Amino acid sequence: MQNAGIAELQLNWRYLAFDVHPDELGEAILGAKIMKFVGLNLTVPHKLMALQHVDVVDEAARQWGAINTIRFEGQDRTGAWQPVAELPPETIQKIRSVGFNTDADAIIRSLREDLKLEPRGASILLLGAGGAGQAAALRLAQEGAAQLHLVNRTQSKAEELAGLIGRSYPGVRVAAAYPKARVDLVLNATSLGLKPEDALPFDPARFDLSSASAVYDMIYRPAESPLLATARKIGCQTANGLGMLLYQGAKALEIWTGSSPPIAAMRKALEQNVYGR
Ligand code: ATR
Numbered sequence: 001m002q003n004a005g006i007a008e009l010q011l012n013w014r015y016l017a018f019d020v021h022p023d024e025l026g027e028a029i030l031g032a033k034i035m036k037f038v039g040l041n042l043t044v045p046h047k048l049m050a051l052q053h054v055d056v057v058d059e060a061a062r063q064w065g066a067i068n069t070i071r072f073e074g075q076d077r078t079g080a081w082q083p084v085a086e087l088p089p090e091t092i093q094k095i096r097s098v099g100f101n102t103d104a105d106a107i108i109r110s111l112r113e114d115l116k117l118e119p120r121g122a123s124i125l126l127l128g129a130g131g132a133g134q135a136a137a138l139r140l141a142q143e144g145a146a147q148l149h150l151v152n153r154t155q156s157k158a159e160e161l162a163g164l165i166g167r168s169y170p171g172v173r174v175a176a177a178y179p180k181a182r183v184d185l186v187l188n189a190t191s192l193g194l195k196p197e198d199a200l201p202f203d204p205a206r207f208d209l210s211s212a213s214a215v216y217d218m219i220y221r222p223a224e225s226p227l228l229a230t231a232r233k234i235g236c237q238t239a240n241g242l243g244m245l246l247y248q249g250a251k252a253l254e255i256w257t258g259s260s261p262p263i264a265a266m267r268k269a270l271e272q273n274v275y276g277r
Contacts, residue, residue, distance in 0.1 A: 020046070025046050038256050047132075068101055072098075122140075124186075126189060129152035130152075144171070149177060179211075214239075215227060
């Protein structure tokens, strides 16, 4: 997806994947900075820890509590910070890392486009209170969701997140519990469903999926998780996380390049690589 976007923008850049142990995240970011990388994306399990390893945290990343994109900026001769990509390497005096979050906006955009769901006023059951779940919950609260029901394997994390939302967004009704009435959306932000043998990410004895109008699964591979397959069979509207993946990546490319991202080329490459079509 990123290399297709880079090619479309005619940049002589390469997007590469590196497997970094969580204990060495700080060194990896420092190494990329020293080698004058343009930027980085971070994924599981680095998104929360990265907050401690960047020089500057963008406002949205601070608000959503996670970083998935880093841009390296160099000081030009006047002392102003510019993206490293825009400076001749030999003129760069000093480099800093700036952390961004592009996941939170991407989930909202994908919900609107792929499910035609407007978060404002919606009642939502959110499964998962890890990095992705937290960013989604906070962003949905900011968007004006009416009710958020937070469910997580580790109940204390759901309660902590419910407390944070209650304090930050007093207009949102929030509870760390299953809903008792119909919901507009069930949103899966857990990793359950990645493996074929995984159980459903909620307890069917405590929640009846037919009381949901729509189901969104952040998982995009398999294209139809057991959760989405069950939801489709009982008539819920469904969407997987490919749209979220696309939009978080497109926004990251925009942050690095300052150019508007070539969404169509990126979507095509993503579908080819993820689903082979
Ligand atoms: P991410 O950044 O993708 O959110 P994460 O922070 O590791 O990754 O969060 C993973 C989420 O999936 C958490 O909500 C986790 O539940 P816990 O907070 O209890 O760990 C959930 N999860 C992972 N494996 C699970 C499993 N086997 N059963 C239920 N929930 C699971």
